[in-house]
Amino acid sequence: MSADGDWKITTHTPRGDFDWFISIVTTGESFTGTLDIVEDKMTLDEGRIDGNELTWTSTMKKPRVLKFTARATVEGDEITGEFKMGMFGNRPFEGRRVGPAEEEPVSA
Structure with missing residues (x-):
């Protein structure tokens, strides 16, 4: 399983559905990268790979x-998953691997 690359995901939030972007670079059973959302661009921290499962943390700095x-x-x-977003609860997402032409996150 290779998770390397750029991914466009649709995340379902209380404010509606948003298209966000994830970039992943794997190294063995770990990975780094970024999560690019409408408000902020965050690093993927503590990235772990177990088979075809990925886990990580990110910290948004703005607007809060x-x-x-x-x-x-x-x-x-294809990628599916869920974000646990603090007081905003769990939010599902799904998406697909994309090429470099799609760069900016936009709301759906």
Whole structure:
């Protein structure tokens, strides 16, 4: 399973659905990268790989400080998962691997 690359995901939040971008670079059973959302661009921290399962944390700094904990499953070029977003609860997402042409996050 290779999770390397850029992913466009749709995250379902209380404010509606948003298209966000994840970039992943794997190294053995760990990974680094970024989560690019409408308000902020965050690093993927504590990235762990177990088979086709990924887990990581990220910290949003604007418009407010909020720690995300994420779990995702990669199947080929598809990704599904869930963000635990502090007081905003658990928010599901799904998406696909994309090329470099799609760069900016936009609301859905």
